[in-house]
Amino acid sequence: xxxxxxxxxxxxxxxxxxxxxxxxxxxxxxxxxxxxxxxxxxxxxxxxxxxxxxxxxxxxxxxxxxxxxxxxxxxxxxxxxxxxxxxxxxxxxxxxxxxxxxxxxxxxxxxxxxxxxxxxxxxxxxxxxxxxxxxxxxxxxxxxxxxxxxxxxxxxxxxxxxxxxxxxxxxxxxxxxxxxxxxxxxxxxxxxxxxxxxxxxxxxxxxxxxxxxxxxxxxxxxxxxxxxxxxxxxxxxxxxxxxx
Amino acid sequence: xxxxxxxxxxxxxxxxxxxxxxxxxxxxxxxxxxxxxxxxxxxxxxxxxxxxxxxxxxxxxxxxxxxxxxxxxxxxxxxxxxxxxxxxxxxxxxxxxxxxxxxxxxxxxxxxxxxxxxxxxxxxxxxxxxxxxxxxxxxxxxxxxxxxxxxxxxxxxxxxxxxxxxxxxxxxxxxxxxxxxxxxxxxxxxxxxxxxxxxxxxxxxxxxxxxxxxxxxxxxxxxxxxxxxxxxxxxxxxxxxxxxxxxxxxxxxxxxxxxxxxxxxxxxxxxxxxxxxxxxxxxxxxxxxxxxxxxxxxxxxxxxxxxxxxxxxxxxxxxxxxxxxxxxxxxxxxxxxxxxxxxxxxxxxxxxxxxxxxxxxxxxxxxxxxxxxxxxxxxxxxxxxxxxxxxxxxxxxxxxxxxxxxxxxxxxxxxxxxx
Amino acid sequence: xxxxxxxxxxxxxxxxxxxxxxxxxxxxxxxxxxxxxxxxxxxxxxxxxxxxxxxxxxxxxxxxxxxxxxxxxxxxxxxxxxxxxxxxxxxxxxxxxxxxxxxxxxxxxxxxxxxxxxxxxxxxxxxxxxxxxxxxxxxxxxxxxxxxxxxxxxxxxxxxxxxxxxxxxxxxxxxxxxxxxxxxxxxxxxxxxxxxxxxxxxxxxxxxxxxxxxxxxxxxxxxxxxxxxxxxxxxxxxxxxxxxxxxxxxxxxxxxxxxxxxxxxxxxxxxxxxxxxxxxxxxxxxxxxxxxxxxxxx
Numbered sequence: 034x035x036x037x038x039x040x041x042x043x044x045x046x047x048x049x050x051x052x053x054x055x056x057x058x059x060x061x062x063x064x065x066x067x068x069x070x071x072x073x074x075x076x077x078x079x080x081x082x083x084x085x086x087x088x089x090x091x092x093x094x095x096x097x098x099x100x101x102x103x104x105x106x107x108x109x110x111x112x113x114x115x116x117x118x119x120x121x122x123x124x125x126x127x128x129x130x131x132x133x134x135x136x137x138x139x140x141x142x143x144x145x146x147x148x149x150x151x152x153x154x155x156x157x158x159x160x161x162x163x164x165x166x167x168x169x170x171x172x173x174x175x176x177x178x179x180x181x182x183x184x185x186x187x188x189x190x191x192x193x194x195x196x197x198x199x200x201x202x203x204x205x206x207x208x209x210x211x212x213x214x215x216x217x218x219x220x221x222x223x224x225x226x227x228x229x230x231x232x233x234x235x236x237x238x239x240x241x242x243x244x245x246x247x248x249x250x251x252x253x254x255x256x257x258x259x260x261x262x263x264x265x266x267x268x269x270x271x272x273x274x275x276x277x
Numbered sequence: 278x279x280x281x282x283x284x285x286x287x288x289x290x291x292x293x294x295x296x297x298x299x300x301x302x303x304x305x306x307x308x309x310x311x312x313x314x315x316x317x318x319x320x321x322x323x324x325x326x327x328x329x330x331x332x333x334x335x336x337x338x339x340x341x342x343x344x345x346x347x348x349x350x351x352x353x354x355x356x357x358x359x360x361x362x363x364x365x366x367x368x369x370x371x372x373x374x375x376x377x378x379x380x381x382x383x384x385x386x387x388x389x390x391x392x393x394x395x396x397x398x399x400x401x402x403x404x405x406x407x408x409x410x411x412x413x414x415x416x417x418x419x420x421x422x423x424x425x426x427x428x429x430x431x432x433x434x435x436x437x438x439x440x441x442x443x444x445x446x447x448x449x450x451x452x453x454x455x456x457x458x459x460x461x462x463x464x465x466x467x468x469x470x471x472x473x474x475x476x477x478x479x480x481x482x483x484x485x486x487x488x489x490x491x492x493x494x495x496x497x498x499x500x501x502x503x504x505x506x507x508x509x510x511x512x513x514x515x516x517x518x519x520x521x522x523x524x525x526x527x528x529x530x531x532x533x534x535x536x537x538x539x540x541x542x543x544x545x546x547x548x549x550x551x552x553x554x555x556x557x558x559x560x561x562x563x564x565x566x567x568x569x570x571x572x573x574x575x576x577x578x579x580x581x582x583x584x585x586x587x588x589x590x591x592x593x594x595x596x597x598x599x600x601x602x603x604x605x606x607x608x609x610x611x612x613x614x615x616x617x618x619x620x621x622x623x624x625x626x627x628x629x630x631x632x633x634x635x636x637x638x639x640x641x642x643x644x645x646x647x648x649x650x651x652x653x654x655x656x657x658x659x660x661x662x663x664x665x666x667x668x669x670x671x672x673x674x675x676x677x678x679x680x681x682x683x684x685x686x687x688x689x690x691x692x693x694x695x696x
Numbered sequence: 697x698x699x700x701x702x703x704x705x706x707x708x709x710x711x712x713x714x715x716x717x718x719x720x721x722x723x724x725x726x727x728x729x730x731x732x733x734x735x736x737x738x739x740x741x742x743x744x745x746x747x748x749x750x751x752x753x754x755x756x757x758x759x760x761x762x763x764x765x766x767x768x769x770x771x772x773x774x775x776x777x778x779x780x781x782x783x784x785x786x787x788x789x790x791x792x793x794x795x796x797x798x799x800x801x802x803x804x805x806x807x808x809x810x811x812x813x814x815x816x817x818x819x820x821x822x823x824x825x826x827x828x829x830x831x832x833x834x835x836x837x838x839x840x841x842x843x844x845x846x847x848x849x850x851x852x853x854x855x856x857x858x859x860x861x862x863x864x865x866x867x868x869x870x871x872x873x874x875x876x877x878x879x880x881x882x883x884x885x886x887x888x889x890x891x892x893x894x895x896x897x898x899x900x901x902x903x904x905x906x907x908x909x910x911x912x913x914x915x916x917x918x919x920x921x922x923x924x925x926x927x928x929x930x931x932x933x934x935x936x937x938x939x940x941x942x943x944x945x946x947x948x949x950x951x952x953x954x955x956x957x958x959x960x961x962x963x964x965x966x967x968x969x970x971x972x973x974x975x976x977x978x979x980x981x982x983x984x985x986x987x988x989x990x991x992x993x994x
Contacts, residue, residue: 062941067849068849068850068851068852069819069820069821069849069852071849081537081538082538083537083538103540103542104540106538106539106540107540109538111535111538111539113531113534113535114531115530115531115534116531117530117531117532117534117535118530118532119288119292119530119532120530121292121295121296122288122291122292122295123295126288126291130284130288130291131535131539133280133281133283133284133287134281134284134285134536134539134540134541135539135540136280136281136540160295165732166731166732176535186538195729195730195731195732195733195890195891196730196978196981196982196985197985198730200938203938203939204922204925204938204939207922207939208922211921211922221848221849221850222876223850223876223878224876224877224878224976224978227940227941228939228940228941229941230941230942245941245942246941246942247941247942247943262878264850264878267850268850268854271851
């Protein structure tokens, strides 16, 4: 679903994404973990077709990253940390707006089913500004899914809510993945990263480790000879890079 | 494409529907400004308060006072005996005008101490100048009247001399009578000649003052000049501020990012943002126009279609400015500040308040960099003179240049700030 | 040092009821919970920004606080040094004292190169650090930090915790709120908050020991699906089940019983597919929430 071959983006003399290659399969939940400025957002923006890469090749959903940006964007669902909702519109109006922007067929029916799916009946006539974080997250999630995208991108969108809400949210993600939606998640929460099928660690624009969380943990455990958390794994690779 | 633009536009209007305050601002603001500039900030002063010190108490001073009393716009508020107390009242702002009849006052003054003294409070700029104008008018009237009286008096006296018959009691002498008649005739003729000569020496009071023919704004009302200018200002304000705020708000909320990852083309997004405000600005334009024409009875002599076309051109300029601000500003506060930064000089220097000619060159060059400077004369002349749009080739082409340059610049920056 | 005696507090609706808690000197207390769980309100109650509706909060004499709110309250347009100096003087330090202390603190957190940079232009992590040292300019006995690591990346998070520990070593009591469960490990004692209720107050090790359930992980190769998860959740003796990446995590009282019961459903599963693992703080929190009357969404 996502095939990146030595993809890079340079701003001035600074390589925000430094020749990253990775591939994500259909129905996979793939996590990008890194500190601020590690290049997560730039990488995501290239995959979304908002930024044009400086070098390298890439395909998203079988479409070329450079030439078919508009087609890619049509099939991507995107949800960011800020939840990107119009606070001065109601829940329903937000959903309808995004449905129209994506040219969804029979938008009213589609949003009715989303309202059902995310139990938004009680709040659908309320302004987003009046809602709590948890509900807002559900609305934003609904907006990102309004056109039934083949690739869902969550840019640090999974934080802040309480454990139950978060778990419910992840259960939705597992369900989507099971039905064949590919999901790309960026986060700097370790426990969020642990929920991904596979993760990539990014540091200063470079991919420094990739794999299943359990395998990464095992690898580091062998080196350190003690039980490692994902945080240990993260710092292990960060320091190894610095030493190198 | 249009369906998406429509979706963006309808979203904008729904937002406005929820945000009644902004909507009210956009519709009411032009009306409030209109009333403010039309009535409150009326530079035509209605009433002048006056202090009279009459130390003469003679016929002449009474005559002047009668005239003052007759005038509706001058109110004799206080009277007193000393100049000192009058000056106090002037200083304390109780009156704006003080007239002092010296003890030997005469309308047809021949000496310094017979002259009327007028003092006026110059710190009240508009009242002062209007008071001076009023006083001059009244004194002119009084003088005219006095002159008329004088003339009549002279005429009367003259005719009295002429009509003095020879003493009937003196014995009539036939030859003498004939001689006398001749002399009398000649004398009368001479007298008449003399009288005419004398009369000619007096100016004809009707021709005393020049005919000032005020064209286009015959009553010289400031509202007449203000309102066409106000149209420009309202359009500028609403479109600049709203476009600037609209996009920055999306930036702040993160919704812009969301739109960028959607299959919207930059052009569609731009149109979706511009068109709603274009529409609202058009409505504002119509409001100001209708209210101006009906409430203030401003004669609209121009051709509406061309007037509207020029306004539309100007709208694109201000939309471009707003768009440009939105690409530079990081948050709504900054956008607001930048908008004010752009608007205030246009308000002051464009000729809206002060005529361009009165602005010194050190500052005036700035005026020529402001789009409103070029829109205002077109707007006023189309409105008041019914001029044809073809007379403004220069101004219009400058506005076109402004529109193209600013919109292009904004679009380039816009693309850059999004990428 | 701080004692809550029968403290109740209402804010629109009743939040805390009949709290009897003691906070002793020189410990690190972690206040853990999600957004809106009552953490911030609780901290503000402790400092005295809010007053209890009922009961009493007793504080030892001359107790000096340092407080960093969630939004940090820095003057963004003032530079780093000016921010520190201003607060030093606010707490009655002389100009020289204030400058000396500020320089010392800047050196501590390696922010000296940024002394003249406006606070608003610092990175998220640096801002947090500045906010923390600004709160200890006057050497308080007790430092209260409201979510000092919120929204900060893992590297900066580690640095902030290093700083907190350093301050703690100087003998300062620390009360710190967080929503990152892994940060519990740094605390001497933890208070769990959920939906305005205090669930527990105990040392983390004690929570681990007293955890009444066992945690199983189901092998990733079997590609278990949501329907399996739901089925497992319905089974008797299963407290909770959820996916964690490729693993399926199961909370239960008797692992053997669950295994036996489930192997009837899924004959392809073998005993070796089940691995017993140590509970994480998440599992502890969840079990506490369930007992605390929380409602686990399905």
